[in-house]
Each structure stands twice: as C-alpha cells, then as structure tokens.
Amino acid sequence: MTSAVGAGVAAEFQELYGAAPEGVWAAPGRVNLIGEYTDFNEGFVLPLALPHTAVAAVSRRDDGVLRLHSRDVPGGPVRLDVAALEPGTGDGWAAYPAGVVWALRAAGHPVGGGADVHLASSVPTGAGLSSSAALEVVTALALGEQYGLGLTRPEIARIAQHAENAFVGVPCGIMDQMASACATEGHALFLDTRDLSYRQVPFDLAAHGLRLLVVDTRVKHALGDGAYAERRAGCEAGARALGVRTLREVGVAHLPESLGRLTDETVRRYVRHVVTDNARVERTIALLDAGDPRAVGPLLVEGHASLRDDLRVSCPELDLAVRAAVEAGALGARMTGGGFGGSVVVLVEDGVADEVARAVGEVFRVAGFAEPRVFPVVPGAGARRLR
Template sequence: MSTFEEVFGTTPDGAWRAPGRVNLIGEHTDYNDGLVLPIALPNQISVTASAREDGIVAVSSNGQDAVVEFALDSLRPGSVTDWATYPAGMAWILRESGYPIGGANLFVDSDLPTGAGLSSSAALLCATGVALLGLRGIEVDPAEVARLAQKAENQYVGAPVGLMDQMASMCCTAGHALYFDIRAMSTTQIPFDPEADGLTLLVIDVKAPHRHVDGEYAARRKSCENAAELLGVPALRSIAFEELDAALAKLPEDVDRRRVRHVVTEIRRVEDAVALMHAGRLRDVGPLFTASHASLRDDFEITVPELDVAVDTALSAGALGARMTGGGFGGCIIALVETSEADKTFTAIEKAFADNGFRAPTSLAATPSAGASKLH
C-alpha cells in the first residue's frame, strides 16, 4: 500500500473526504422530477493533497503505481481518460465556473466497494472538489459543489447522471436521511437513526455483474418521457397518486403503464416513509422497502435473480423490509433488521447464494453519516 509521501516525496497540506451513499427509497423518480431519500455511508473516498504552483495536477491512488498529470490550462473533455477522468473533470468544471483553484498533488484512497452501486464516482468527484477548493481556502456551499460535480460527470466524463448521488455525498448529516425534492431543488434532513431503535440497516452487495445497463436505463427513461408526453405533463411527478388509475387508462401500452405506476407509487412511498420517520416509527418503514422492491421487480423490471434472492431471503429470515437500491441490474440490497438478527440474516443470504450458485455476497452496516468534510 502506497502513501502520499511515498508517491509525491513531500508532506501533504491536508486531506478531505466524501462518502458513498445508499438510497433508502425513491428509485428512478429523480429524472421524473420526483423525491429521493438517500443517506451517506461511513464508507468514503479520501483525497490527501498538497498545493503546487506550476498549474499541474498530479493524481495517484492507493494501489496504482502510475501518477497521472495534466495541466489545468489545457484541460478539455476527452483530454484525460480512465479513472483520472473524474478528478480531471472536477478540476475542469471548477475552472470553467470561475473558481481560482491551482495545481495540486492528489492521492486518492477508498474503502467504498467498487461496482456496488454505492456512488463511488460521485464521491470521487466531490472529494476532489473539496480538496482542490480547500487547498486554496475557497469556501463554496456544499449544494453548489454537488451541482458542479454533476456537471463534471455530465459534461466531462460524459455520463448523463442526475443530482442525487452528489447531493447525498455533500449534504447529508449524521443520523439523518436527506429528503431531496428534485422538482423544488430543496432538501430537508429527516431523523433516521436505526441504531438508536435497536435496528440495523444492512447493505448487501450481491456481486452480480451489471447486465445491459446503458440500454436498459435509456429505455426506461424514454418510456417515462413518452408516457409524460402522452399524458400532457412535463414529468411523471405531475401525476397525483389519486389520479393514477385515470392516467393509466389513457396509456395504450402496458409497458408504459407499468413504468408510470412504479414512478407514481414510489413517490408516494417516499412521502409515507418521511412521515413515519418524523413520527419515530422506523419499524413501519420496512414494509415500504418491500413494496418498493416488488414495484421495481414487476413494474420497472430492473432487478436480477441475485437481488430478488437476497431480498426474499432477508424477509424470510425476519427482516422488517428489504429492497434493491441503486440503478438496478446488479449492485446492492438494503434490509432493515433487528440488530440482534443482523448476523443471522446475512448468514441466511450467504447460504442462499451458495445454494443458487451465485458469487459470495458481502455486507456492511449503513450508519447514516455526514457528508463531505476536511479530515485534517
């Protein structure tokens, strides 16, 4: 394992961190102007950094022998490739937005599982952003850093992502979920502290390879957009839950009806979850998780056998609720369990995966954590 000093031969000026996230509920409502409810994880990406005055940014990471260097003045989309695209993209958008960042040595470390759908890309962008700004003493509102990180991923990396992951990484607080209203662009901190109620939020990485993700995501987004156009609304958020049946009756295609039903009912589940959390009834949130998974499986059709087996096994083992989290077609599930039952639940999932010939899953306990900050 490398260190900053070993790679760059100098002492760092500081270190900054940004966490990964899981979304408790609200999947695939973000591009429909909907509602999401993520928490930040204790797992994070850290960037140890020192300033340099030659306009060069040098980036390396733990486990990487190579150092990638690029000049700030010559940064353009496509000019840096591979994993360094992300720190380069954040440096580019900060400069494009008028922030007077300078050259830097950046050393990236992470305890976020890769490929698990826990927003490692957003965490890397946000950690890079707070490090580059922090080195120069530039204070920027966390939500603005999140918006810049999204722009970097959209315009530099070329990924058409929404804003939820970056907002979670920057704006979450410990012991809370972030209620993010996409249409209003507003956030509210919702009390969510399972440990205090004797509960554990298990995150299970099912280790399933993502299958046909890009085309499938695009097809679902297109279906939602087509349905909104047929219904004469700017986005599916405009359809009230009470008007759902009437809206579905206007759609000629069954696929479109199922996609719309998921989005509208998922938005209602977010609202119900927030009300229960405010009332301190965390155990009653569990059935909403389970209903969300059924909708994602049957109406949105983005689960895979590993996700379904993990959810069904967790419920059979006594979980209060369980669902896939993230974009689907692989990634993770979350399960709300009594803390005394957490080990038993994961052991049951391990056995079920072995019985089905799946790769061995891994788990972590998702303590609702704080957003990006300086480490030292």
Template sequence: MSELSSRARAGFTERFSREPSGVWRAPGRVNLIGEHTDYNDGFVFPFAIDRSTVVALAPRDDRTIQITTAYTDDIVRIGLDDVTPAALSGWSAYPLGVVWALGEFGADLAAARGFDAHIDSDVPIGAGLSSSAAIECAVSVALTEVWDLGFDRERLARVGQLAENKAVGAPTGIMDQSASLLGRADAAVFLDCRSLDAEVIPLGFDAAGLVLLIINTRVSHAHATGGYADRRASCERGAREMGVSSLRDLDVDDLDRAAQVLDEETFRRVRHILTENQRVLDTVRTLRLEGPEAIGDLLTASHVSMRDDFEISVPELDVAVEAAGAAGAVGARMTGGGFGGAAIALVRASELPVVADAVTAAFAARGFREPELFTVTAADGASRLD
C-alpha cells in the same frame, strides 16, 4: 477514518515525494428509498454512510494536474487548460470532471494553480453505494478550500452532477452528491430534486435497536452503459406523452389516464416513478409518526416495483431481498441504479446473524457468488480530515 487518512497521506508521499496540504473525505451513500426519482425531479431519501473516499492533495506552482489512486499504478497528468469532457476517460474522468465543472459554475480556472492528488477509498466500487459521487465530492470540497472558491454544499452537489453527466457520461441525478455533502449522523436527507430543498430527518435506528445490512451481490454495474440511460429515456418519453415537462408533475392519481395514453412498457416505467415518489413521502411521514420499525413494508414494496415495473433488478438482488425478509428483516430492497450492486435490509440488531446467515445460504443454494455483507450507519457529510 484515521487509518484511511493515514493511508492516503502515505500514498501521496510515495507517489509525489512531498507531503499533502491536507486530506479531505466524502462518504458513499445508501438510498433508503426513492430510486430513479431524482432525474425525474422527484423525491429521494438517502443517507451518507460511514465509508468514504479520501483525497490527499497539495497545490503546485504550475498549471499541471497529477492524480493517482491506491488501486492502480497509473499517474494521470494533464494541464488545467486541457481539462474538457472530450479529453477525459477512465477513472480520472471523475476527479477531473469536477475540475471542469467547477469552472462551469464560476470558478476562475484561468487563475488557478495545478495540484497533485492521491485518492483512496473504502467504499465498494460497483455496489450501488455511490463510490463515484464520493470521489467527486471529496475532490470538490478539497478544491473549494485550496482554491478559496467559497462554494456552498448545494452548488458543489450540482458540480458533481454536471461532472458525472458530461465528463463521465452517466445520466444520473443529483441525489448521490447531495447525500454525500449534506448527510448527518443517524439521519437521512429528504431531498426535493426539483427545488433542491433538503431537510435532515432523524432516522432513530440506534434508539430502535435497528441496523442497516448491506448485501453486496458482487454483480457489478456501470451507469454509463445502456440500461440506466434506457430507463431515463422511457421516463422522458412518458412525461412527453402525458403532456408534462417532468414526471414530477404527475402523481398516483394520474395512473388511470397514463394507462390509456402510454404503451404498456412506458406505463410501467412511469408507474414506478409515481408510486416511488409516494413511497418516499410515506416513509418520511411514517418515520416521524410511528418510527423506523413501521417503514419495512414501504421498503419491500419499493423493491417489488423496481423488479416488476422498472425492471432493474437481477436474480441475486431478488434472492437477497427475499431471503432477508423470510429470515425476519423489517424490510429490504435493492438500492442504487440497479442491474447489480447491493440490496439493503433493515434488521433488528439481535437478529442480524440469522438474517446474514440466511442470505449467505440462499446465495450458495442458487450457485451465486458469495455476497459481501456488512452494516453501515448514517454518517456526517464531506469534510476535511486533517
């Protein structure tokens, strides 16, 4: 993290010819289980990871905002008064959307000063590890301090979600921002997306000798495009036809009735959400009572549901999950919004090389692009670095 912070400071100084006031970080996240349940007011169980986005930032004496990143030579300039969702596009919609959303949640933007910011990251983009929420949360914690807003983490999670929904145009829920802001080391965040009640649950991976292997398929995805929005629309249609405001108002006992009321595709979409909510509850309970070795079947069942009922997997994700399981992983599933990105495999540390080699070999045998493999640990949420 110190290397990333130094890199961001150096990038800021190079672009703006002055020193930043500080460097703030926000981690990416892995969702251990609970996919597409968040925007259905359901349950999710993500954790912050030890890969982060950092923002080096300093206020200006005028009302101009300038933002750069380590990944482009672009410099985006805009006046504070001009920051609206309609005016934003491209990568800068993520940080600038946060500026607008802070105003929507009570920040007095008319009294705010502009700022210069430089963004760097080691969260893989497009891998389902929420690089977008990491940007949003890093910027929101930085501006909360620089502008002396006093916003708590729960409000900042809603700020990030609003920015992504309205400024970026991705109809995501609140899970990613909550994990990035509320995460704790060797623990996951059990989040009720209706009440926003959050409980930090110890994972116990370290004590059990387990590691979480990330299998980045390198198949890129984009949440602002059709597949994600189509699934959300299916869920809303299913809730409406079942006579409830949200699928959270249903549970697995309602599946028989749903099969009678809904068309076949909508039923399968709804079945995924209801069974996935139950799997989250079962995972939390199993961790508490039996420990992390016992959650493997729940992880794998989650993948099957996403593959068959929600239809958001791709062949590379399926091969990753199947190969990891066959090589001895405790459990495996795709993670994130789907249509590409990453799979996760819960693996005994002693068996990590065998599982990793099996996945790589399976990809080669199918002619897929070589996957990017690395492990992550559960980390603390967003903070100031220096």
C-alpha cells in the same frame, strides 16, 4: 479512525509527490433507503451517508498540470493538462476527479493552476453505493476550499453531477452527490430534487431495536450498460406525453387516469414506478416522523417489486437477496442504486440480523452465486475536511 486514515493518506501523498499535502478531505458513499430513479424526475429521495469514504490529499499547483493517483489502482500518477480537459479525455477512475476540474472551470471558477491529488477509497465499487460520487464530491470540496471558491454544499453537488453527466457521460440525477455533500451523521437526507431543499431526518434505528444491513451481491451485469439512460429517456417521453415538465408533477391520486393516456407499455411502466416511488418516500418520511420505523419494512418490499416489475432493473441475485432476507425474518428489503447487480438494503430486528445475514449467504451458496458481502450501516457524516 478517520483521523488515522487521513494521516495515512497524507503520508502516502508525501512519499508520492515529495512534499506534504496542503490538506486532506473525505466524502462518503451513500445507500438509498427509498426513492429510486426519482431524482432525474425532480422527485423525492431518502439516502443516508455511509461510513465508507473516498479520501483525498491535495495540493495546488501553478503550472496548469493535474496529477491524479489512486492507492486502489495499480500504476503511477495520471498526468493531465488542465487547459486541455474536455469530455472524452479522461479514462477509468481518473475521469471522475478530472471531470470535476473541468466542470469547475466550465462554471467559471479559477482552478487552472492544477493540483496534485492522491485518493484512497473504502466505498465498494460497482455495488450501487456511489463510489463515483464520493470521488467527485471530495475533489470538488478540496479544490473549492483550496482555491477559495466559497462553494455551498448544493453547489458542490451540482459541480460533481455536471462532471459525471457531461464529462464522464453518465446521465445520473443529483441524489448521490447531494447525499455525499450534505448528509449528516445520525440522519437520513430527505431531499426534494426539484429545488434541492432538504431536511435532516433523525435515523437512530438502534433506539428502536433495529438495524440496517447492506447486502453487496458483488455482481454487476453488462445488461446495465446504457439501461439507466434508456429509462431516463422513457421517463422524459412519459412526461411529454402527459404534458408535464417532469413526472414529479404527476400525483399518485391521478395515476390511473395518467396511465390511461399512455400508449407505450414500457413508458407506462416507468411512469408508474416513478410516481408510486415518490409516494413511498413520502409515506416513509411520515412513518419516521411518527417514530414508527418498523412500518417502513413493507414499503421497501413494495419498492423492490416496482423496481423489478415496472422499471425492470433488478436481477436474479438482487431478487434472491430480498426474498431470502424477508423469509429469514427481515422486516423489509429492496435493491438500492441503479440495479442489474449491486446491493440490497435490509431493515431487520437487531436480534435476528446475524441470522438474516447467514440465510442470505447460504441461499447464494446453494444458487452458485458469488458470496455476498453483508454489513451493517449507520448514517455517517457528509463530506468534510480531515486535516
């Protein structure tokens, strides 16, 4: 399947640019099992790579021109001058790969010759599944290999994150890019975002008679615009008030004492979420290491309540999907990603997975919401060269 996709994208590249590409690469989206809004607080996260990928056919140029084209967006190639790239010069989808080229040059890497790039992505956009990180990572991987930069996977993730932070203007943490760059098939990625150390955790739910579903609500509320940055600022304010560099340094055992020192109720809620979600990631890892993934279900529900009530990044569609899934027999469910729309992750016994999916669809229909897209996921491979 992957080789066929690579061949198709390569053929489209040749038709578009008049010559075969020098190579074809892929990078996946991700779904985060647990640990939300913790990565920019140097905390713990537990994502896994999706089988859905962004695929890039790429050839180097030597004239300083960057040409970007997407199968998924109408119109011809976007043509940019590599030397003129700076934050604010990109627009729409093209800002993500263009930002990577800018970030590579800003880091001193010799990619000024430019490139021809043709992209195609199966990662759902606006679903909280890191479609943007997939575009960034596949571009960084391809250019890193073509220009012989010798980048490690964490370095690729850092370049991709810098592109999104400084060029696109989204103050995201590094979880999405690390998951896309470093995940391995059949495993979840237990990532410590303080030092980028990670461990591949076996995640074979089928062996336990379980399945992981993603419910894409197909909605994205405008309320989410700027909300991520506001919550990041609130977390940073909490760390300053507590006299620590980041909220990672606040232990859950001392949380009541720490909260008592905070006078701003909003900041107090943000701090409570981050500290308790870090603890939930550690509890989840302990359960997976002990071979008891079923017991993770209640932690997902607990995590969703924290995102809904303390961080306040949920929305009616996400809350309904979680409630309907659990009432239909799921072991647990929670929103995943930045919130205000996007997706829910559901842990379910294999025998009732179809029933849970139908139940979620039915309650959405009754509520008058858009029909959700429900699909099973298994941990996919991280970024790699296809041909």
